[in-house]
Amino acid sequence: MSAVSSGAASTPAGGVDGLDAIMRRGGAALRRLMARTEEHLERVTAQAGTPLAVHANAMVAAGGKRLRPLLVLLAAASTGEAPDTAEGEERLVRAAVAVELVHSATLVHDDLIDGAPLRRGSPTVAAAAGRKTAIATGDLLFSRAFAQLALNEDGAQLEALSQASSALAEGELLQREDAYATHVPLDRYLRRCELKTAALFDAACRLGALTAGASAALADALGAFARRIGLAFQMLDDVLDVSGPVERTGKSRGTDLLDGTVTLPFILARAREPELAAVELRSLSGAREAEALCERIAATGALDEARECALTVVAEAKASLPGILPAGRSVLLGLVADAVVERYR
Amino acid sequence: MSAVSSGAASTPAGGVDGLDAIMRRGGAALRRLMARTEEHLERVTAQAGTPLAVHANAMVAAGGKRLRPLLVLLAAASTGEAPDTAEGEERLVRAAVAVELVHSATLVHDDLIDGAPLRRGSPTVAAAAGRKTAIATGDLLFSRAFAQLALNEDGAQLEALSQASSALAEGELLQREDAYATHVPLDRYLRRCELKTAALFDAACRLGALTAGASAALADALGAFARRIGLAFQMLDDVLDVSGPVERTGKSRGTDLLDGTVTLPFILARAREPELAAVELRSLSGAREAEALCERIAATGALDEARECALTVVAEAKASLPGILPAGRSVLLGLVADAVVERYR
Numbered sequence: 001m002s003a004v005s006s007g008a009a010s011t012p013a014g015g016v017d018g019l020d021a022i023m024r025r026g027g028a029a030l031r032r033l034m035a036r037t038e039e040h041l042e043r044v045t046a047q048a049g050t051p052l053a054v055h056a057n058a059m060v061a062a063g064g065k066r067l068r069p070l071l072v073l074l075a076a077a078s079t080g081e082a083p084d085t086a087e088g089e090e091r092l093v094r095a096a097v098a099v100e101l102v103h104s105a106t107l108v109h110d111d112l113i114d115g116a117p118l119r120r121g122s123p124t125v126a127a128a129a130g131r132k133t134a135i136a137t138g139d140l141l142f143s144r145a146f147a148q149l150a151l152n153e154d155g156a157q158l159e160a161l162s163q164a165s166s167a168l169a170e171g172e173l174l175q176r177e178d179a180y181a182t183h184v185p186l187d188r189y190l191r192r193c194e195l196k197t198a199a200l201f202d203a204a205c206r207l208g209a210l211t212a213g214a215s216a217a218l219a220d221a222l223g224a225f226a227r228r229i230g231l232a233f234q235m236l237d238d239v240l241d242v243s244g245p246v247e248r249t250g251k252s253r254g255t256d257l258l259d260g261t262v263t264l265p266f267i268l269a270r271a272r273e274p275e276l277a278a279v280e281l282r283s284l285s286g287a288r289e290a291e292a293l294c295e296r297i298a299a300t301g302a303l304d305e306a307r308e309c310a311l312t313v314v315a316e317a318k319a320s321l322p323g324i325l326p327a328g329r330s331v332l333l334g335l336v337a338d339a340v341v342e343r344y345r
Numbered sequence: 346m347s348a349v350s351s352g353a354a355s356t357p358a359g360g361v362d363g364l365d366a367i368m369r370r371g372g373a374a375l376r377r378l379m380a381r382t383e384e385h386l387e388r389v390t391a392q393a394g395t396p397l398a399v400h401a402n403a404m405v406a407a408g409g410k411r412l413r414p415l416l417v418l419l420a421a422a423s424t425g426e427a428p429d430t431a432e433g434e435e436r437l438v439r440a441a442v443a444v445e446l447v448h449s450a451t452l453v454h455d456d457l458i459d460g461a462p463l464r465r466g467s468p469t470v471a472a473a474a475g476r477k478t479a480i481a482t483g484d485l486l487f488s489r490a491f492a493q494l495a496l497n498e499d500g501a502q503l504e505a506l507s508q509a510s511s512a513l514a515e516g517e518l519l520q521r522e523d524a525y526a527t528h529v530p531l532d533r534y535l536r537r538c539e540l541k542t543a544a545l546f547d548a549a550c551r552l553g554a555l556t557a558g559a560s561a562a563l564a565d566a567l568g569a570f571a572r573r574i575g576l577a578f579q580m581l582d583d584v585l586d587v588s589g590p591v592e593r594t595g596k597s598r599g600t601d602l603l604d605g606t607v608t609l610p611f612i613l614a615r616a617r618e619p620e621l622a623a624v625e626l627r628s629l630s631g632a633r634e635a636e637a638l639c640e641r642i643a644a645t646g647a648l649d650e651a652r653e654c655a656l657t658v659v660a661e662a663k664a665s666l667p668g669i670l671p672a673g674r675s676v677l678l679g680l681v682a683d684a685v686v687e688r689y690r
Binding site: 055105106109112113129130131132133135136137138139140142143144146147149150151152153154155158159161162163165166168169170172173176 | 400450451454457458474475476477478480481482483484485487488489491492494495496497498499500503504506507508510511513514515517518521
């Protein structure tokens, strides 16, 4: 039986207040495993020698939601077989660490690609140390991720992580290919979300399940659940880019559009107002024009429709849980689904 | 017993003429395994979806010496335990492919970092498709490398590759830290060579040995042999940057110095002519001034000394072989050592 409470004892409340609530509900074991994950992340990046320690450690130490490691831990607990030995917990923590390191590596490279000045309120590696250092730092974080997971000596786990890591890079390439393409079709957008976001969510739950010794079928099912959560997460993130407000997102509205990235709100708005396809994104002169375009998208009602799409995907994810897990063991994963939506309310 | 001839039947000739000679001496089995490695590389990169297929495939298809895959295959054969089943050969080929994919990933990122226009006579990914695509293409090649090796389901193999991959990135970071530092000490230069070049050579031989089921001790010893070869390879490459000729290197003399990278010839020349430490590399105005600096380095006699250093390292590597392998089984690895030197004669 899992060392982490699967939440069976408590009735799911109507509202959740995000990931903190899950940490509280998960009990002491979950908090301990998350704390070990943090320590381990710190150790792996600090250990890697002076040049890395500076940038990789700063990147990882700056925090973030740690949503992906949380999914690893919760998926393991949900199987009812989560490890309760020190060695078993170490394997689980390594998987959580590996997923977060891949995520961090991607952020370092994405920030460089996007020319972003800030991440989590601090200068990005690219902004602080230049693009050459950012490339190498990202590469190092990727390598460390695989080095950590290799210690678990399980080919299936490594395959899951490397598939996700490939998907992230393919998603970035697809986004480059589609840059400024105002006619990009919906299925292509969805494919990009799968690659850029959903695949690593999938890997997180899959790794948690595999670490706990779950069957391949259960690992697949939990992966599919997480994939939907990831898809919804990305959709809602794309809504926020158009809806703002700035105080919440920390960046001006329409940043993606300025970068030539066409996402769900634009695609849905285009169906309602076909002339939008004629907008020349390259000629947007700056934040003010991007904001005007956001207003135009919002005026079509596309934002509500995009939110509805995301909520539907989350609802499908939650609806899949009873077929996968006994009711008592799916509560916390269900709350993660809620928390993803909650963030955007 | 190995399917690849270890060269026991033939007496090592006084001269070798490079890697082609090794391919001939290695016999049909080696040629077949190298051909399978090529096919596999083609398949892995072509398989990965349209955006990747374009750039990653072009990168890998453009060829190169395939020195690292060759080391994987020869190390496996040298153990006398190289696989002779289809599945065993597949594992060996996967290891060879994984090492070459990591090497290719590094080249894509290094070319971007160095702003190089050409690689193997073709435009670099960065030059052909822009830096954003180059970052993602390199990431993808890294991910594919680990995905391939994960199929071998051997934690020790994955640890070897991820250690080397981390080392490559750390080496690049170190090089950034030391950029334009004309006083960089010799040991720091050697450390950079270890990270940027020797570590992947080490991993190549180590993976070959592990794939063949060799003991950890033999894998370590073959790794240490390859590490020396890699170190010498890098030293000689650094000599070429200063010595030219341009027709041979395909780039103007002193390219590294223009980029602020201080290497062995400069370090040895500085010991003979201390005023060199006062050279302001940042103020080199272009190829002509870089060439003049190369002449100044050459005039100190440092190039011969650097070549001697490299030859000593290769000799040490070759001298280590009798302690590691029966004489008959070390012939081809010895020829690789010779070929590394031969390239620079």
